[in-house]
Amino acid sequence: MKFEDVFGLEDLKQKLVSNVRQDRLAHAQLFLGPEGSGNLAMALALTQLIYCQNPQENDSCGVCSSCVKNQKLVHPDVHFTYPTVGAREKSTTFIENWREILEIHPYFNTTDWLNNIAKNENKNPNITKEETRDVLSKLALKPLLTLISRKQQLSNPFIFSKDFFRSFLLSAYNTFL
Numbered sequence: 001m002k003f004e005d006v007f008g009l010e011d012l013k014q015k016l017v018s019n020v021r022q023d024r025l026a027h028a029q030l031f032l033g034p035e036g037s038g039n040l041a042m043a044l045a046l047t048q049l050i051y052c053q054n055p056q057e058n059d060s061c062g063v064c065s066s067c068v069k070n071q072k073l074v075h076p077d078v079h080f081t082y083p084t085v086g087a088r089e090k091s092t093t094f095i096e097n098w099r100e101i102l103e104i105h106p107y108f109n110t111t112d113w114l115n116n117i118a119k120n121e122n123k124n125p126n127i128t129k130e131e132t133r134d135v136l137s138k139l140a141l142k143p144l145l146t147l148i149s150r151k152q153q154l155s156n157p158f159i160f161s162k163d164f165f166r167s168f169l170l171s172a173y174n175t176f177l
Ligand SMILES: [Zn+2]
Pocket: 051, 052, 053, 054, 055, 060, 061, 062, 063, 064, 065, 066, 067
């Protein structure tokens, strides 16, 4: 997703682009906002810009191999974690659902997501202990693709949505007890 595909939030877009261009992007970003706002879309646009091989003045190019991989949600250095259903499930189990819902509607909410993965079975979303361990192991990975020097400093950018951050903190807390 490009920044031009995200509705509004022009000031924030400019700040994020400026931070990337000046190599001043924080090692972690937390996007906060109500459901249905552009948090996830903005995180995807930022991720695409970080990895873009031919960044434009105010956005990613949208056509280089990294942009194409990010648009298809298959970039090997971009990992997703989100609430799932089931006691020991990990996000990777639901990656096709994740790609499908993002392609259809990148502004989906938690209810939309649960309807997609649990088919109205009235289950509660959860980030499991197994998922927390998986996230920690992914954070230790080195980038698979060769990146230019600016991006090597951002070898493991981590972008949280609000709901994920809350669940992850709780799950991490339980994991380490
Ligand atoms: Zn690109």
